[in-house]
Structure formats: structure tokens, C-alpha cells
Amino acid sequence: xxxxxxxxxxxxIVSLCRRRGFVFPSSxxxxxxxxxxxxxxxxxxTKNNIRSLWFRAMVQERDDIVALDSAIILNPRVWEASGHxxxxxxxxxxxxxxxxxxxxDQLEDGxxxxxxxxxxxxxxxxxxxxxxxxxxxxxxxxxALQDESSAAYLRPETAQGIFINFKNVSQLxxxxxxxxxxxxxxxxxxEITPGNFLFRVREFxxxxxxxxxxxxxxPKWHTYWIDQRLDWHRDLGxxxxxxxVREHSADERSHYSSATxxxxxxxxxxxxxxxxxxxxxxxxLTQHTQHSGTKLEWIDPDGNRYxxxxxxxAVSIExxxxxxxxxxxxxxxxxxxxxxxxxxxxKVAPVKAAILPLxxxxxxxxxxARALYEELRRHHVVEHDDSGQIGRRYRRQDxxxxxxxxxxxxxxxxxxxxxxxxxxxxxxxxxxxFGVREWLDDALQQDWxxxxxx
Ligand code: GAP
Numbered sequence: 257x258x259x260x261x262x263x264x265x266x267x268x269i270v271s272l273c274r275r276r277g278f279v280f281p282s283s284x285x286x287x288x289x290x291x292x293x294x295x296x297x298x299x300x301x302t303k304n305n306i307r308s309l310w311f312r313a314m315v316q317e318r319d320d321i322v323a324l325d326s327a328i329i330l331n332p333r334v335w336e337a338s339g340h341x342x343x344x345x346x347x348x349x350x351x352x353x354x355x356x357x358x359x360x361d362q363l364e365d366g367x368x369x370x371x372x373x374x375x376x377x378x379x380x381x382x383x384x385x386x387x388x389x390x391x392x393x394x395x396x397x398x399x400a401l402q403d404e405s406s407a408a409y410l411r412p413e414t415a416q417g418i419f420i421n422f423k424n425v426s427q428l429x430x431x432x433x434x435x436x437x438x439x440x441x442x443x444x445x446x447e448i449t450p451g452n453f454l455f456r457v458r459e460f461x462x463x464x465x466x467x468x469x470x471x472x473x474x475p476k477w478h479t480y481w482i483d484q485r486l487d488w489h490r491d492l493g494x495x496x497x498x499x500x501v502r503e504h505s506a507d508e509r510s511h512y513s514s515a516t517x518x519x520x521x522x523x524x525x526x527x528x529x530x531x532x533x534x535x536x537x538x539x540x541l542t543q544h545t546q547h548s549g550t551k552l553e554w555i556d557p558d559g560n561r562y563x564x565x566x567x568x569x570a571v572s573i574e575x576x577x578x579x580x581x582x583x584x585x586x587x588x589x590x591x592x593x594x595x596x597x598x599x600x601x602x603k604v605a606p607v608k609a610a611i612l613p614l615x616x617x618x619x620x621x622x623x624x625a626r627a628l629y630e631e632l633r634r635h636h637v638v639e640h641d642d643s644g645q646i647g648r649r650y651r652r653q654d655x656x657x658x659x660x661x662x663x664x665x666x667x668x669x670x671x672x673x674x675x676x677x678x679x680x681x682x683x684x685x686x687x688x689x690f691g692v693r694e695w696l697d698d699a700l701q702q703d704w705x706x707x708x709x710x
Pocket of ligand 1: 412413414415445447454455456457458460462464529530531532568570571572574575
């Protein structure tokens, strides 16, 4: 096998996602809606895996984090208290010539509407306005009246739903700091310049934990969460050389943050934020206490009151999805044929195994393949594929990252064994047909490292 080393581009990932039904541009038959995407079958399966691996690590396997699912549209006063109405803004400039809008702080990444090889402001025809602050929250109305009194927002983060439930959860879940509340769900931001596929979209799925700690312990827990989250991304199979941690400078931090570190991934567009781990201090609980009149504080057994500080690891499924696909994408020559393969962690792969009758017309093979498929699908997402040449069927599975293929062939009819083919090494071994289920269960429990790791 020989590697065909070409630098990976986002377009390659976009085209694989489309070709194999992971992700499609949304509203396509109506011309699309800028940077909005719909997920097809394999995309849904992959997202489900990412979400449940996150939930498992953050809630299921811990004693100190509980789950929450708050509403998307909250009382608008929540967003006044949180500072989002006043401060969740990006600086915006308009070009009077090409009528496009750009983020004033990212002009070097923009493309002039008339001359896309130039950046906005670079040509003599560009006529940019002064920068003004643009609020990223989507506004809507609740109820039949459409005036200022009914205005509300689609949540730009899930975090505020957690803060306003601090009292409910800390009392009812009988938890004391340090403890956390986890929430995943859709978030909406009217980004000025969305783009780079799913990397920056206007509708995405956030996964956040607000971890409440005694104030003196906040720096220690901040470091703890940076390390935990970095390990989680490594365990998911992202290669070490493509991950790093970068601390924000004071002028970069969000309005609520007293310290933030980003876990960055080396996307085809360069090093970019994958996940943020912020120390939000007591900003949010204090703001909601002041604005709501409800005390959001902790009273310890000695009667001492304090407002816990908050450490927040926050990441979108979209950023993980793109990082995983970029990390996994590989092209290589096998003999004289090129194969595209997604070397995904088996736990992330949308389909865990393919069951392939070598000669679909052969009744013995077809019956055994179908029976194996029906047994395995009760436990795992597996696929039965009996259309086309076996080589093409393998290649289809390689492109969606299926780690193993079980092939039912002539020998199966003689000795009730099957061939298992490994996606990464292409090695094949024979297993007893009755042992396949156990073999697969066991293989899915093993640690995994990308064969491309240095
Ligand atoms: N509650 C904190 C918070 O929302 P953030 O850094 O604005 O912090 C958290 O966003 C994470 O959400 C980011 O680290 C990134 O993974 C993801 N994210 C932010 N904006 C995004 C967008 N427009 N499209 C996709 N993911 C986004």
C-alpha cells in the first residue's frame, strides 16, 4: 500500500460527505440557505455516536455531573442578565460597492465581492463603512403579538439554561460543589461570515458542562478540565500532532470569562478552536441573582454562603465532526487502485460492520448473511450489502469508515466460518460464524489509535 500524499482540503471532506450521504446543503431545491446543512443517514449516526460518547464521559461515568434539558427560547430577561443583549456582538463592516458584509476583525480571511482573490478593502473600488457592533442572537416573537413586548431570542448557548436552573438542580439532585450540570442541544448564532463547511454555521449543536466549584479551587479545576477534555479528544482518535491548547489573551476573552483556553485542532484551514474551556468565575450566577432577585448561591454545612465559580468546557458536535473526518480521511494505492478510507475510531464510525454475501445469488450464502445481519443489528448498527462486485462493496464501506466486513463465501458453506476484513490493515482472518457477535462486541471495547499517528 502506498500513501498518495496530497494536502487535505475542506472541499475534499465536503465532497465525501455529500457523495456518501453524511451531510447535504440545506434547502438545496430552493437554492440553499447560506452555510446551513442537513444530515443524512451516516451523518445522523456519526453525530449520535459523538453525542453519546460525550454524555458517557461527562455524565454516565461520573458521580459529580447531572443532566439537564432546558428550553431553547427562554425569558428574554435571561439574555439581558447574561450580558448577551449588550455584548454578544461581532464588529461588522459593509462594503458600499459589492454590498457584502464582513467581520471587521477578520478582514484578512474575507474575499472581496468583486475580486475574490483580494481581501475586503484591498482594491481601490472597495468602500468599507466604519465598523459597528452586530448582535449575533436571532430574534423571534412569542405569542400572537409581534411587538417589542413579545420579542425573544433563540439561545446562542445552552449555558444560560443551566445557570437559571442552578437552584432547582443543586437542591433536587442533592449535589454540592464541586458538581456540574451538563446539557446538549441546538444553539443559534447569526454569524456574519459563516463558512468552511460545518466549522462555522448559524445553527449547531452545543455540548456544555457548567462545573460549579468553591472560588479558591477554580484555577485547579480549570486545569483539570482542560486536561480531561484534551484526553477525551485523543481517546476519540484525534491524532496528537493535530491537537494543541492555546490560552486566550485578555482582549480575546468573552465578556463573562476570567480565563479561557481553547483546545485547537489543525483543520485544513489551519489551527482553529475545537473546544473552549472557560473560567466564568461567578459572573453568571451573580448576574442572575441581581436581575431575578433569586439568590443563586451555596450554603455550606457551617452556614457559610458563597457564589460558586464556574468552569465550562463547551464544544459543538459540528467542530468535532469536521475534525474527526479530517483526521480520518486517507487516500492510498492498493495494488494499482486508489482507495479512499475514513480511518475513524470504531466507536465513532457510523456503521460498525458490513455483512457481505460473496455471491448474493447463492442461496446458502444469502441465507447465512441475512441471518448474521439480523443477529448483529439487534446490538450494533451494521449493514447488509449484496449489490455489486465485492471490491466495490468493500470500497463503499471504506469510504464511510466501517471498521470491519464479514464476508460469507464458499468456505462458509463447508465449515461455517466467515472472513473478517480489517479496514485499516486490510488483513483478513477467519472466524467461526457463531462467534462473530462476541468477536465484534469485544473488538468494539478495545482502545484504538489511528494507524496514521506518528
Ligand atoms: N457557552 C460558551 C460558549 O458558547 P463559545 O466559544 O462561543 O462558548 C463554544 O462556543 C463552542 O461552540 C466552540 O468551542 C465551538 O466548538 C462551538 N461553536 C461556536 N460557534 C460555532 C459555530 N458558529 N458553528 C459551529 N460551532 C460553533
